[in-house]
Amino acid sequence: MAKWGEGDPRWIVEERPDATNVNNWHWxxxxxxxxxxxxxxxxxxxxxxxxxxxxxxxxxxxxxxxxxxxxxxxxxxxxxxxxxxxxxxxxxxxxxxxxxxxxxxxxxxxxxxxxxxxxxxxxxxxxxxxxxxxxxxxxxxxxxxxxxxxxxxxxxxxxxxxSKGMILPKKGETKADSVKTLTSGFNKAKINMEPIFNKENKQTGLKIDTKTFKQTQKFQCTAQEFYDAMTRIEMVTAFTRGHVKLDPVKGGRFELFGGNISGKFDELVPGKKIVKQWRYKQWPEGHFSTVTIRIEQKNDHTEVILEQVGVPSAELDVTKDNWQRYYWDSMKQAFGFGVFFT
The missing domain is CATH 3.15.10.20 (Activator of Hsp90 ATPase Aha1, N-terminal domain)
Structure with a gap:
């Protein structure tokens, strides 16, 4: 596996007058x-x-x-x-x-x-x-x-x-007229980014049986780039493909996916750690889980370890799937964080 800057074509400066942002890869x-x-x-x-x-x-x-x-x-x-x-x-x-x-x-x-x-x-x-x-x-x-x-x-x-000049022509090209432009609010009739929900267990006033789970993911980016993707409103808007409310400070609140996911930040350590209270809208009223995301930059990638405490047992599998589908896979697709070169 190549290290950053060694053999990865995203980091090789092509022969062009400006020599910046080759192939429009970087954010x-x-x-x-x-x-x-x-x-x-x-x-x-x-x-x-x-x-x-x-x-x-x-x-x-x-x-x-x-x-x-x-x-x-x-x-x-x-x-x-x-x-x-x-x-x-x-x-x-x-x-x-x-x-x-x-x-x-x-x-x-x-x-x-x-x-x-x-x-x-x-x-x-x-x-x-x-x-x-x-x-x-x-x-x-x-x-x-x-x-x-x-x-x-x-x-x-x-x-x-x-936005003129933001899309640079690739090597051998003279213009970029065919480049696709997007807004962060996609046509909702064509793309449904709402998480998949289990329709059961909406009762309130009952003792909730909960579970804890961990996930580990690898991303082809720096630790700070991953942290930014989780805390900068423009980047969160890009990978969630919808309107976002986000106040990335201790005690600040967030809402994603049309309010289906909401909560507040407990701890923010740039490039290192994110801790937040997090819930699905369908969960029993007032019930939050605690999500801890540890970000560890390795020699040639960044490793992300998520631990979520307090997930209603009936929602465990759905919650795991939604993290994979609507966070990790979507981030890798939006920002190219999943592309590894050997």
Missing amino acids: TEKNAGPWSQERIKELFQDQKVDSDEAELTIKEVEKVDGEASASNRKGKLIFFYEWDLVLKWEGKLKNGTDRKFNGKIKVPNLSEENDVSELDIQISVKDEDEEGLKLKQIMHKTGKDLVRSQLAKYISGLKEEF
Whole structure:
């Protein structure tokens, strides 16, 4: 078995001008936050709303809170974004008193989890008299379409404009137009990443018979790379293929696979150890197991030892299978951690 950097083609620099990230193998990431904030502000600066009944304008962005990133792994682009927006608008009725009204538009859940057409767009007006309420109704009817259209431009720009240069051509290639791009929220109608559950043993208020088990896995990566894959939201999003809630600090909580898996972190030692309280949604209410993951970097690979204490006996086999399928196999596929060279 080859050691890192000895004979492994992922670590051999080909003859190319940039000599970086050969074959797009390594995980690279760009912070899209600043670019996104500027782009969103630009898209909603003095935007006219088409209406036969009123003169309406979205004036500016009052608040844009959140984060965004673009990541490249093995020639695939993965996008993560989550924003909370507040926009200002103003307008007056064409056949009214010529009085101007002001209001706000809130978009609390712009993320890769939600299609633009499904966004919750909330519209309010400062003065809710007869004219103000009529303007609010017009904004509901026509303003929402403009908001969705502009946000679609932002998402398209994130995937096409911002990500330019992240996919490098391989040796002998001049462009990478055919590279596949992905978002972390796959089409749920095509891919079901929910864990397999045993439908029994949902009773509460009973003494639970539990078991303990251990698993050992080998990964072709460094200990820190494995730790990052378990604790960085972009990487967890990539291998779970769905929306993730993750706060990797002591006491921080997490939710994966649509909330089917949840818990909190008890201990985090970068590159060494992860301890967390962990449960399936179907387990008896309030019951958590303790998962300890020890990460040991060897000469030519990283060994991971998982011990899980407090698994309901009826769920033991299913839990083992789900760790293998939805964590280890998925991580190896997403990041290339399972490829060993001899």
